[in-house]
Amino acid sequence: MKNSIKVQLGDIYAISTKKGLGFLQFVKSPENEKNDVELVKVSYDLHTKIPDDIERFFLKDFFYLQFPVKAALKKGIIDFVKNIDLPRDFVAPRYFRTEHYLHRAEWLIIDKKTNEVEHVKSLTEEQLKFSPNSVWNDTYLKERLEEGWKLENWK
Incomplete structure (x- = not known):
């Protein structure tokens, strides 16, 4: 066991x-x-x-x-x-971010609910608050x- x-x-x-x-x-x-x-x-x-x-x-x-x-x-x-x-009322965050693996000056925003990934060149104020x-x-x-x-x- x-x-x-x-x-x-x-x-x-x-x-x-x-x-x-x-x-x-x-x-x-x-x-x-x-x-x-x-x-x-x-x-x-x-x-x-x-x-x-x-x-x-x-x-x-x-x-x-x-x-x-x-x-x-x-x-x-x-x-x-x-x-x-x-x-x-705690809800785990939906969005996270990571550095783009090919373009280091760019970012990937990951939606944990849908598993969709958005490629962005610069982060908005809101996206800056997303955790790794x-x-x-x-x-x-x-x-x-x-x-x-x-x-x-x-x-």
């Missing part, structure tokens, strides 16, 4: 970086367990300890990311902090948090 890791929507996890603790909240299960990973909200802030009011980090200054929560938890890469219920359409491993996530990576600077 498989030993499965239990995670619940709303779980908050800490990840250690060279500059402090980063925090992520599990917000959506994969649609296809074989090919997809969990969706998380990632706080930009790093802290020396777990703050008492950690839930406030996930209210405004964060981005979304596909991150292998169960695998990272199983390997001890992230630590459970607490569970905070997602708002009743990629899976980040723990090393890449730590590096981005340590360097202060933010969506609005990803142009």
Whole structure:
């Protein structure tokens, strides 16, 4: 029998970086367990300890990311902090973006609902707020948090 890791929507996890603790909240299960990973909200802030009011980090200054929560938890890469219920009206974002793989100065906008992809040469103000359409491993996530990576600077 498989030993499965239990995670619940709303779980908050800490990840250690060279500059402090980063925090992520599990917000959506994969649609296809074989090919997809969990969706998380990632706080930009790093802290020396777990703050008492950690839930406030996930209210405004964060981005979304596909991150292998169960695998990272199983390997001890992230630590459970607490569970905070997602708002009743929470809906995972529909649109994500990624740099065009052939034309580096251009972008692809991905509609997760329809799987349609739009090719754009420059991003609108709204599109600048779209999170990355990629899976980040723990090393890449730590590096981005340590360097202060933010969506609005990803142009």
